[in-house]
Amino acid sequence: MTKKYDVFIIGAGVAGLYTSIIIKKGTPMQVPSEPITVGVAEANRIGGLTKYAFIQITKKWAFSGSNLIRTLYGEAVQAGVDFFENSNVTKIVRQDNNFKIITNDEIYVAKYVIVATGILTFPNILDTPEKTNIGLHTPEEMVKEITKEFGWKKVLVVGNESTSINNLATRINNSNQFDKVDSYLINKNVNINSDYFGLDENLTSNYDGILFDYNSYKLNNGSTAFLNNLNILQENGYVEANAFGETRVPGLFAVGSVTMPISGVPEAIYSGQVTGLYVGHLLEKTTIADYSGRFPFLPREENWKYSFQHKLEKDK
Ligand SMILES: Cc1cc2nc3c(=O)[nH]c(=O)nc-3n(C[C@H](O)[C@H](O)[C@H](O)COP(=O)(O)OP(=O)(O)OC[C@H]3O[C@@H](n4cnc5c(N)ncnc54)[C@H](O)[C@@H]3O)c2cc1C
Structure with a gap:
């Protein structure tokens, strides 16, 4: 039977995991008994490249990528995100107001899709x-x-x-x-x-x-062949997306290193934060980043012409 979700995320690296938590936990629903449903397909196992890395942030500060992944995965499961491991997405098709996400063994349907496939299909x-x-x-x-x-x-x-x-x-x-x-x-x-x-x-x-x-995959993204039918790729295979993760196809988003040749774990988390809140807003319009600091990472300046708030106001 086809499984239906509000949001479907492709790739369970740090970007996909973080985005899934933000959507589930950062979107206050008016009707709590009807939470947003989020599914994640992962071609291999949970964790992407980060799972194998020791994350160097500054010369004097590094931490274990596998610990980070374990924490994020625990949060996501506790928040009610559904995970499908060994589930390789081979195609996405726009259908009416939804997307059909086709994997090696299943078809999913979702209102919004977020691509978080990094730069390699085989971190394993x-x-x-x-x-x-x-x-x-x-x-x-x-x-x-x-x-x-x-x-x-x-x-x-x-x-x-x-x-x-x-x-x-x-x-x-x-x-x-x-x-x-x-x-x-x-x-x-x-x-x-x-x-x-x-x-x-x-x-x-x-x-x-x-x-x-690794550098050759930074020059030519190796994880996006399954998106060739959607006309959202740049010449070097990276997904073209704006600061909110929006691609040229309405309802289709991208986060993490699949959009950015020069990137790392902090960028993946940041993009997941912004796109997660934005998609949450599209599903539940009362979700906004406001002056009260409900989402303290987002701009709260008096002049927020280019801020997230500005974009959300426009969409109201
Ligand atoms: C050894 C090593 C050390 C590193 N050190 C650092 C560091 O010190 N600091 C730092 O900031 N960054 C570091 N990085 C880079 C960092 O790991 C990446 O920037 C980060 O993992 C990107 O996260 P992501 O979620 O965008 O992609 P990924 O972690 O690559 O996750 C993408 C996931 O998508 C899955 N996937 C791909 N295609 C499909 C498909 N068709 N269907 C379903 N799933 C799919 C993949 O299997 C993968 O699990 C390092 C990387 C490595 C390999």
């Missing part, structure tokens, strides 16, 4: 760091890490932007620490269902480890 490569890892740091640091931690001698650098992967492979090779370093260009968007992230086993069996070039 970090489940097996001794075989597959992400080239996130400077190449020189990566060399130290992969020789010390994993003992790789034959390395395949892969990604979806040729200049970036060639650059990484060359700099790693220049360290003279490896017997063999090659690069391999994979599709701009890899379908989550494709075997081994779109890589041929005949190719990968020649190497000790596969290093995914």
